[in-house]
Amino acid sequence: MSSTGFAQSASSDAASNATTAEITAFPASDAQRHLRDTRPLRLITCGSVDDGKSTLIGRLLWDTKAVKEDQAVTLRRDSGQQNDLGLPDFALLLDGLQAEREQGITIDVAYRYFSTDKRSFIVADTPGHEQYTRNMATGASTADLAVLLVDARAGLLEQTRRHATIATLMGIRQFVLAINKIDLVGYDQARFDAIAREFRELAVSLGVRQITAIPMSALKGENVVLDGRASMPWYEGPTLVEVLEQATVRSGQTVGFRLPVQRVSRPGESFRGYQGTVAGGSVKPGDSVVILPSGMVANVAKIVTFDLVRNAAVSGDAVTLVLDRQVDISRGDMIVSLEGQPQMGLHFDAQLVALQAEGIQPNKRYWLKSGTRRQRVTVQPVQKLDLQSGKWVAAEALAMNAIGKVHLAFDEQAIFDAYEANRATGAFILIDPDTNNTVAGGMITAKRSSLGGLHQEDARVILSLPADLAEEILASAAFAARREEVDIRRVTAAKAAALLGDLDG
Numbered sequence: 001m002s003s004t005g006f007a008q009s010a011s012s013d014a015a016s017n018a019t020t021a022e023i024t025a026f027p028a029s030d031a032q033r034h035l036r037d038t039r040p041l042r043l044i045t046c047g048s049v050d051d052g053k054s055t056l057i058g059r060l061l062w063d064t065k066a067v068k069e070d071q072a073v074t075l076r077r078d079s080g081q082q083n084d085l086g087l088p089d090f091a092l093l094l095d096g097l098q099a100e101r102e103q104g105i106t107i108d109v110a111y112r113y114f115s116t117d118k119r120s121f122i123v124a125d126t127p128g129h130e131q132y133t134r135n136m137a138t139g140a141s142t143a144d145l146a147v148l149l150v151d152a153r154a155g156l157l158e159q160t161r162r163h164a165t166i167a168t169l170m171g172i173r174q175f176v177l178a179i180n181k182i183d184l185v186g187y188d189q190a191r192f193d194a195i196a197r198e199f200r201e202l203a204v205s206l207g208v209r210q211i212t213a214i215p216m217s218a219l220k221g222e223n224v225v226l227d228g229r230a231s232m233p234w235y236e237g238p239t240l241v242e243v244l245e246q247a248t249v250r251s252g253q254t255v256g257f258r259l260p261v262q263r264v265s266r267p268g269e270s271f272r273g274y275q276g277t278v279a280g281g282s283v284k285p286g287d288s289v290v291i292l293p294s295g296m297v298a299n300v301a302k303i304v305t306f307d308l309v310r311n312a313a314v315s316g317d318a319v320t321l322v323l324d325r326q327v328d329i330s331r332g333d334m335i336v337s338l339e340g341q342p343q344m345g346l347h348f349d350a351q352l353v354a355l356q357a358e359g360i361q362p363n364k365r366y367w368l369k370s371g372t373r374r375q376r377v378t379v380q381p382v383q384k385l386d387l388q389s390g391k392w393v394a395a396e397a398l399a400m401n402a403i404g405k406v407h408l409a410f411d412e413q414a415i416f417d418a419y420e421a422n423r424a425t426g427a428f429i430l431i432d433p434d435t436n437n438t439v440a441g442g443m444i445t446a447k448r449s450s451l452g453g454l455h456q457e458d459a460r461v462i463l464s465l466p467a468d469l470a471e472e473i474l475a476s477a478a479f480a481a482r483r484e485e486v487d488i489r490r491v492t493a494a495k496a497a498a499l500l501g502d503l504d505g
């Protein structure tokens with residue numbers, strides 16, 4: 001299971017597990033220090049085809065010495081006469097990915113690891129073609145920072161806008177604009193300034209403030225790891241690696257404790273534990289917790305891992321919790337702290353990316369999977385993002401690759417954090433029950449806002465009814481108790497009386 005982001009169907013597992021494995025090897029107090037000091041920065045590189053993404057990643061690996069000697073020899077040999085600068089073709093380092101990409105959704109985001117003496121990094125490499133938007137979104141869902149590449153000759157393209165927008169939707173707030181191939185425009189400062197200015201306007205419209213624009217030649221290694229002062233004395237800013245070393249790693253600990261229950265462990269009569277990977281916050285023995293959706297409370301008696309009894313568990317730890325009393329808990333429930341609980345309800349607002357050719361159809365019922373929970377949901381598209389104008393426009397359905405705002409209506413209580421607050425418990429995927437395909441990846445923006453305890457849209461319907469009827473409905477205690485269970489949006493004035501009778505009866 002992925003511990004962050006909606007990459008549950010994709011191969012972020014390698015990256016997540018790497019973090020989990022490192023952390024669980026330490027006692028908890030050490031683990032917390034370890035988390036703070038050396039958690040790797042996750043980044044995603046994106047841009048249009050041929051902007052130089054593979055060359056850039058290859059260059060990062062090469063200049064930080066992440067390339068092993070045998071790979072280096074092969075690289076020098078295979079590059080042969082391929083470029084006239086006498087440099088190896090760094091993109092060849094990533095060639096092995098092509099085969100992986102051709103194998104479909106489960107492995108179409110590849111993760112590369114490199115480090116400097118200050119920090120380690122995990123870079124998600126995703127393809128640049130438009131049909132791979134979903135992979136980009138998957139990679140972005142776990143990233144702390146996005147490196148957006150543009151070709152200095154071409155400037156910003158629609159694909160740059162699309163990727164910047166998706167990265168923002170996926171919660172990324174730190175951007176590097178890598179204005180690449182600056183050597184091919186004669187290291188022209190005016191060209192660099194013009195592209196950087198245009199991007200800043202886009203970033204402002206997306207609400208992003210943290211952007212560093214860097215003039216770069218990935219091919220020659222200028223301003224990637226080593227500086228490019230010799231060719232660009234006019235640029236006094238940081239290299240890419242300097243920005244990456246300073247960037248902030250997102251913390252999963254801003255809200256309360258979250259343990260999506262993956263399994264109930266009952267090896268014998270005397271032991272009952274609840275297993276899962278901590279998806280936010282921390283917990284220690286003696287802490288009081290709430291079990292959702294039931295609302296039962298208990299205290300934590302013990303925290304164990306496969307070989308240790310722990311004095312605390314933090315985000316990313318795979319643990320078993322033992323509670324101080326018998327409570328009814330099953331897979332898909334969530335154990336949370338008393339303070340800062342997630343939101344529970346039948347109606348949520350979300351944003352999603354449609355991943356399959358069939359798109360997202362209005363009012364179709366899907367399976368929604370978030371963490372260990374799988375629930376029936378009806379999805380109602382409301383708006384989609386027009387990538388030309390960057391504006392949201394009305395939409396009743398979403399085509400493949402479209403980014404949309406939707407309403408989710410659940411049959412049973414759903415439990416989420418807003419994605420902004422917690423990526424792991426705010427992200428989901430949608431599965432088509434007919435084909436079993438993953439048709440969307442999405443994130444919760446909010447529980448549907450209420451007006452006097454009513455969902456806004458429901459309230460609007462009620463307000464459109466004759467005043468006396470509306471008043472009667474609102475005043476009915478039965479309605480108050482059941483308003484979450486009745487789809488008032490389907491109620492017409494003519495049916496309202498019958499509904500009212502039904503509720504009262």
Ligand SMILES: Nc1nc2c(ncn2[C@@H]2O[C@H](COP(=O)(O)OP(=O)(O)OP(=O)(O)O)[C@@H](O)[C@H]2O)c(=O)[nH]1
Nearest residue numbers: 049050051052053054055091128180181217218219
């Ligand atoms: N002159 C120059 N050429 C570059 C630079 N960066 C990349 N290139 C060349 O641009 C071409 C495309 O680079 P790639 O790294 O394959 O581009 P990409 O974005 O990974 O392309 P896809 O993998 O197809 O999305 C290659 O021929 C590179 O050698 C640069 O900074 N300067």
